[in-house]
Amino acid sequence: MTLLYTEIEEELRASVRALLADRCPPAAVLKRVESEPADLDLWKTLAGEIGVAGLLIPEELGGAGAGPGEAGVVLEELGRAVTPVPFLTSAVLATRALLPTRDALLGELAEGRRTAALAVSFAASPYRPQRGSAVRAEGGRLSGTVTGVAGADAADVLLVPVDGELYAVEAAAAVVTAGPSLDLTRPVATVTFDRAEARHVGACDLAAVLRLGAALLASEQLGVAEWCLETTLGYVKERHQFARPVGSFQAIKHRLADLWLDVVRARAAARNAVADPSAVSVAVAQAWNAGVAVRVAEEAVQLHGGIGMTWEHPVHLYLKRAKSSEIALGTPGDHRAALASLVDVPGPEGGEQ
Amino acid sequence: MNEAEIKERVAEFLAGHDPAGDRLEFLRARFDAGLAWVWFPKGLGGLGAPRELQQVVERELADTPQINGGKQGIGLGMAAPTILAFGTEEQKRRFLRPLWTGEEIWCQLFSEPGAGSDLATLATRAVRDGDEWVVDGQKVWTSGAHHARWAILVTRTDPDVPKHRGLTYFVCDMQAPGVEVRPLRQITGEAEFNEVFLTGVRLSDDLRLGEVGDGWRVAQTTLMNERVAIGGAPTRRGGGVMATVLDAWRERPELRTHDLHQRLLSLWVEAEVTRLSGARLREQLAAGQPGPEGSGMKLSFAKLNQALTGFDVEFNRDLGYDDWAFRRSEDVDFFGRGPGYRYLRAKGNSIEGGTSEILRNIIAERVLGLPSEPRVDKDVPWKDLPR
Numbered sequence: 001m002t003l004l005y006t007e008i009e010e011e012l013r014a015s016v017r018a019l020l021a022d023r024c025p026p027a028a029v030l031k032r033v034e035s036e037p038a039d040l041d042l043w044k045t046l047a048g049e050i051g052v053a054g055l056l057i058p059e060e061l062g063g064a065g066a067g068p069g070e071a072g073v074v075l076e077e078l079g080r081a082v083t084p085v086p087f088l089t090s091a092v093l094a095t096r097a098l099l100p101t102r103d104a105l106l107g108e109l110a111e112g113r114r115t116a117a118l119a120v121s122f123a124a125s126p127y128r129p130q131r132g133s134a135v136r137a138e139g140g141r142l143s144g145t146v147t148g149v150a151g152a153d154a155a156d157v158l159l160v161p162v163d164g165e166l167y168a169v170e171a172a173a174a175v176v177t178a179g180p181s182l183d184l185t186r187p188v189a190t191v192t193f194d195r196a197e198a199r200h201v202g203a204c205d206l207a208a209v210l211r212l213g214a215a216l217l218a219s220e221q222l223g224v225a226e227w228c229l230e231t232t233l234g235y236v237k238e239r240h241q242f243a244r245p246v247g248s249f250q251a252i253k254h255r256l257a258d259l260w261l262d263v264v265r266a267r268a269a270a271r272n273a274v275a276d277p278s279a280v281s282v283a284v285a286q287a288w289n290a291g292v293a294v295r296v297a298e299e300a301v302q303l304h305g306g307i308g309m310t311w312e313h314p315v316h317l318y319l320k321r322a323k324s325s326e327i328a329l330g331t332p333g334d335h336r337a338a339l340a341s342l343v344d345v346p347g348p349e350g351g352e353q
Numbered sequence: 354m355n356e357a358e359i360k361e362r363v364a365e366f367l368a369g370h371d372p373a374g375d376r377l378e379f380l381r382a383r384f385d386a387g388l389a390w391v392w393f394p395k396g397l398g399g400l401g402a403p404r405e406l407q408q409v410v411e412r413e414l415a416d417t418p419q420i421n422g423g424k425q426g427i428g429l430g431m432a433a434p435t436i437l438a439f440g441t442e443e444q445k446r447r448f449l450r451p452l453w454t455g456e457e458i459w460c461q462l463f464s465e466p467g468a469g470s471d472l473a474t475l476a477t478r479a480v481r482d483g484d485e486w487v488v489d490g491q492k493v494w495t496s497g498a499h500h501a502r503w504a505i506l507v508t509r510t511d512p513d514v515p516k517h518r519g520l521t522y523f524v525c526d527m528q529a530p531g532v533e534v535r536p537l538r539q540i541t542g543e544a545e546f547n548e549v550f551l552t553g554v555r556l557s558d559d560l561r562l563g564e565v566g567d568g569w570r571v572a573q574t575t576l577m578n579e580r581v582a583i584g585g586a587p588t589r590r591g592g593g594v595m596a597t598v599l600d601a602w603r604e605r606p607e608l609r610t611h612d613l614h615q616r617l618l619s620l621w622v623e624a625e626v627t628r629l630s631g632a633r634l635r636e637q638l639a640a641g642q643p644g645p646e647g648s649g650m651k652l653s654f655a656k657l658n659q660a661l662t663g664f665d666v667e668f669n670r671d672l673g674y675d676d677w678a679f680r681r682s683e684d685v686d687f688f689g690r691g692p693g694y695r696y697l698r699a700k701g702n703s704i705e706g707g708t709s710e711i712l713r714n715i716i717a718e719r720v721l722g723l724p725s726e727p728r729v730d731k732d733v734p735w736k737d738l739p740r
Contacts, residue, residue, distance in 0.1 A: 002636060003629065003632060003633040003636055004633065004636050004637065004640065233721055233722070233723070236723065237722070237723065237724065244724070244727060245723075245724050247723040247724060248723065248724040248725065248726055248727070249726075250710075250713075250714070250726060252723075253713065253714065253717035253718075253721075253723050254710070254713040254714075254717065256717060256721055256723065257652075257712075257713035257714075257716040257717045257720075257721065258713070260649070260716060260720065260721060261649040261652060261653060261716070264630055264646050264649055265623075265626040265627060265629070265630045265653070266626070267630075267633070268626060268629035268630040268632070268633045269625075269626045269629055271629075271633065272629050284622055284625050284626065284629075287618075287619075287622045288622055288623070288626045336615070336618040336619065336622060337618075339618055339621065339622070340614070340618060343590075343591065343621065344603070345599065345602065345614070345617060345618060345621060346603075346606070346609075347609065347611065347614045348606075348609040348610055348611055348614060349606060349609070
């Protein structure tokens, strides 16, 4: 097990970063978020040409046979660019749900010909996987509602866990209602099924699926934090007040040094979670990285001064992503609460309270 | 030289020297065999071998007499690399062997009452008198001065030039007349540190390290070799100071509260990501790609140790203290003492070896590339600086 990046991972990072620099600069993301956030053309290129959609899928099922390490590097880059593509929702969450079933849909997902979404609330967690879901299955048809589903707007097919079983529903057979979301670059929607025709795919351990999602979300949060830190460093070196760069004031430098230290530790936590996606590693990575992404994004807004408060500057996209991701797949508090039993740090129980 | 060759050397050495015999003889022989610090030159305790081979030697010689890394820390970590870089051949031959074997203990005469973070402003004067220098001044925070045979000393030899340019570096004879060591009592009650008063101390010119006026550059070498605090990183999950807190937590359920539970879980997570960061740093170093992460480790550990030891006191609800007696401590016995002692001693973690504020400046300027504060003291002769 290593906490470093492999050469293959660095090559993958370089190709994703180059593509995003060309096709997904912050200004372009900002331009599309209010009309049609999901950039499906870009997703076709990422999925088909670079092959990111099949990273977690074994070669014999049509994928690249890579692993969480490679997927983590892709998510770092997607986080750095707040790229509005359904990688986490389709190529991680939906794909991981399908993997044990070895369903033929995996091949189509790997090639990027189809895109899936897991019809589970993004606010659910490995500890409360049912949060936000109320769906029942009757005679091969599904009825009910799931709130807060991420990636449903970009999906051709919805994967719906009901009572430990996984069903596939064509997106056209469900009603996907997207209201305004806090995260402009990964909006959530309410998905309603009314006797929707469903195909039974196999068994589904939803907590395990959400745990892998949480492990990889930590890498995306790292990417968000890195962009915010680097962009802020660039700004405070350029911005002059009192006839000197504002980044020469110790009040600013010390805050940035502390943030850097938080990000360094977030990188170690993210790499540990992809190298060993155990319950403890994932809880640690989420408990730390979710908070770091929010903290660095908040400081980025503050240290940009007035311009940071404008719609025109992209930093708000990162703040919104960071704050939404803090809730996604379990809050830091949920993950810390899980650690209490995982690492034997019991609560007060019968003690003084 | 590779791992197999080093192992062969160690085997040859062990064939000729009995580890069960006289400790000092064994250590001297180990030095002479070049197995003290393999990356040092031949004849000076080394073999001119790659530094990573040292761990092979340490493994092979793990069951033989060992040097005292704690008491000899300043000699090994700071004096030795400086002597190696700036010493004359004669100085290297005179000092390095007894330094390594521990026959001669070293201390560091750098900080002064008026020069802490701003070391270059120090005021201890050295004035030339023929082949000798006469030193007058006061040093402070000197760990182990009461054991020391020698000290590394920075003095001011030219007050008429800006502060960084008028310094000269010496080896100070701690047995010379005029050297007075007084214990400095700490907030814990005991004295690990000393004040050292230098009054008319005469040092011969052959104790000078480096050129006259080049003391700042020599001192930089010393400070850069000050050990990265990574040595303090626990290698197992929930180890180090956290282990002490967790033991108490598990043994005393009646003292647990919801508020403490939430805070402990947060600290546990911070300790764990800090440990992972240290593990990642060690991997980088082993792969020959040292990253800037090292600069942050001491800062992280200082903050964590202080938070954890403070938590421990609060959790225990003990209003007592184990022992305020004013005594000279040989070594820091962090875990052998009570929570109150640990809480107070950990306050030094953000001061010793560079304050956390200075470390943040270093990270900000050298790692993040942020501009330095405007300086008013750079081009002013030292004697004209406000003090």
